[in-house]
Each structure stands twice: as C-alpha cells, then as structure tokens.
Amino acid sequence: MRVAPKEIQSFRDDFTYTNSAAAIERFPFPFPEDEYRYSVNIEAHQPKGGEGSAFEHYIDVDEHYLSEMAERELVLDDMPSRCLAMPHMELACWDMLERFMVSLAEDYPEHFALTRDGDNWHWENKLLHIDDHFTFGDSTTLPRPPLDYIGRQVQGDFALMDQREGNLFMDAGMVTCPADWSLAFDAGMSFDEWHGPVPMVHSEGIIERARKYLMALPVGQPVRRLNWTLTVNARMDTSSEKYNEWGHERASITPENVGEKIYLRVEVQVLDRMPRSNAVTISIRTYLLSLEDLVTNKAWAVRMHRTMKTLPQALIDYKGLTRFHGMVVDYLSQFDPAN
C-alpha cells in the first residue's frame, strides 16, 4: 500500500511526529548483519521491495512530506545560509532541478506535473499548491534560485559535488536535517576533507575507495547507500548549528523513557551524476523511527540489539551515543531471546 502525505506534524518543541503502521512496515531498516561494520555499502539505486516500498521510486514521497517541507521552511527562515550554491554550480543546480521534477512527475502524477516545450517549462506541485511557468536555465524566471526552489519541494538534504583536480568538492547544497554537520563550514571541501572527522574510515581506505567509485559514476546509473545514527526525540534539524539547543537532550535519557525518546535515524543516500555539469548530486533522505515502534518488528528488535551491543567504542563516541548507548542495549536486550 502506498502511503499518502498526512497532516503536518512537528519535529521540534512538542514533537508530534508519529509513524503509521504502514510507515513502520516500509521503514528502511539498515542492518544486514548482526555485527555492524563500516563498508562501502553501495548498490544500484533501482526499485526494490515492490509497491509502497521506500525504494519503489527514485524519490520517495511518503506520509511525512508536508511535515518535512514545513520543517524545512522553519529552518531556512531562521538560517538562510543552510542553502548555498557557489556561482560555478548554477548549471549543476538546474541539472538537479530537472532530474527531480522529471522523476516526481513520472512517479507521482497525482501530486506533480511537468510540461516542457523547449525551455519553457510548467511545474505543478499540488501538495504544496505551487504552479509556476519558467524558462529552464534562467534563474530570473523562478521565484528562487533553482536549488532553493526545488529543494523546498523534496524531502531530504542535498549536496552537489563539483568534480575537478581528481576529487569531488562540495560546492552547493541545501542542508536542514543533517546528522550533526554544518554545510556552511564544510562548503568547498574535498570529499576526503568533509569526511575528515569520521573515525576508522581513512585508515581502512574506505573514503578513498568511495571517492574513486563516485568519480567514475556514469550518467543515468544512480547508486545508493544507507547510513544511520541514533537521535534523541524526533528532531530533524540535528545540525551542528543547533547543537547548542539539542545537545542537552542527550542527557535526558533514562531506562524508563529510552524506548520512546530514542529514534533510529536512517539516511538513504542517493548519488547521481548530473548530465550537463558532470556534478554528483547526493540526496540524503532521513527517516526516523522510535525504538518503541522498531521493536514491533521482532526480527528488527533482535538485529538492532546485536548491532548496538557490538558497536565499536570509536563509533559510539563519534555518533554521539556515549551518554545513552548502554541504556539502549539494555532496553533492546529484552527482545533478544539469545539473552
């Protein structure tokens, strides 16, 4: 069953965000094995899991669409610098706009429509009541620059990487729901540099292999990988910018509230070569699921317990789980018959 967008819920303050039973069922659970290890876990971004799956389409529009778009507006109103595009990335931004509009209109004709007559385009987003005519490639004909325009209509964060000098440089992006990083700081960095703080991956050669793989990524053959962390409360904007506002929540976990307040935060990252600019677009789509909801799936509960229990200390610290990791393992252990 396909999940239709529902009324707006909040990812801050009163945290009214919930997952329906259908949303829990389609949650992109990220652990293929009992023991978690880093790997270049990349696969072709092809449909998987059938109708209603989070991997049915190029872009997944789910029941949280309106909520996430409303949250994005709040973040951008507060800090417009969460969206930036260096001047040489203009073409890449148009590439991305085209890729997103075409796939949304093809995959969700009930919500989106695109009509193209040469460079004269007509875009309709019925979910957000947007109806605009513009000239493709001419930013003055859009209400906002192309990345800012389309980024406010698609769930997930976006980073656009310019390819030059044997590397990939993050020279544009819209980042309003990151797992503790700052686009403003990381802007302009090479692939290796912006992964600088990630432990273990450099000595294991993972970053270098991933970079080489991405630099050879052909047009029309997008790939995806999953990443994950744990977040306290259903907070989308766990940016570094706001760490001074949400950091204290990490100290709010008790054995009594751990199941309700800790969310498994999964990122489905899609990497796609842009046809005109040769840039690589990274879409980072975030899904949140409370441990309480997660353990309703018995197989996930067992797997989650074992991956958390065997997590290396360096990753526990890097992912910011140190204050509550033990309580998470204890909570999950009751669902694992091996204990």
Place this chain on the structure above:
Amino acid sequence: MQTEQVNGVASKPVYTPVELNPKSRFHLFIAEQDVPVELQSLYDRCQEDKAVAAYASASDAQLLESLVTFPLTGTLYLAGTEPFLWRVASHAREAGLCSDQVRLLAPISRERHLFCCHCHTITEGVTYSPYACSGCGAMLEVTDHFSRLHGAYFSFQANAEDSTDMPEKREVN
C-alpha cells in the same frame, strides 16, 4: 599540500618541508609580514627568475589581480599564519593555479582561527580550548577539522550536553 591523518582528522593540514619547484621558470615568494628564515633560504637558493613580496602592504584585491597574470610556469611560495596561507592559496586557486604551483611553508604561529558552528563567526588568535566565541560568547571546543575555504577550525559549544560539565582548559597546537 598533503592531507594525511593527524589526530584522527584528515582535514587538518600537514605541512611538509617545501622545495623549489624544478619545473618552474618563475618563482614568487610571499610573506605575510617578516620574511622567515625558511623562505629566505628558498629564495637565496633559487637561480631562476624570482620575485619576493611582502603581503603586509597588499590588499586581497591587489593580490588577486596580480595572480591573474601569473605565468603558467610559475610557482608561489607562501609564509605566514595558517589563515593567511589558505586565504592566499584560495585566491591562487581562483586565479587558476594548480595545487603543485602553490607551496605552503609551515605556519609561523600555532594560533588558530576558529569557526563557531552556531553563529558562523570566526574568532582569531586561539591557542587553547575551550575558547570564548567572539560572536555569540559560547565556550567553544576546538577541533582539528579544518576548512581551507574559511582558513579556520571547526568548533562547537563545549558544554551543550551538560551545562555544568565544562572541559578542562587545554593547549591546542
């Protein structure tokens, strides 16, 4: 300009000893203020067409303008503080110089510029952590995550998770 891993953070620059570029026919030596011994020694050893410039009197705009006509066979040697090195290096990149044409001597001071991730202000002259942000006043934990664009290190509020838990003061290098 290597980016080997130091203290677990690959973005922290590693400065290796600088040699004259044997492929170059023109060498420009720029010092932020006083010419340090290492730069002087490179200059003295250089037999090719060479020039030396002290930056103190030049504005960024003037520098960028002079780099526009920089010869394709030229190499730039920079000496100064770390933010200066990367600022000029970034001008050089904008002007089309490749990385082999820009050689950075080790910074003359261990003072860091600090980028506050909360208010995006850059605080100068930082030698220890935590350090008060000159913008929002937060006590910032200094990291080794370095941005060449900002010429600054990443920092975040040190006691955000527990306001009573301020880390002990430590020197950074």
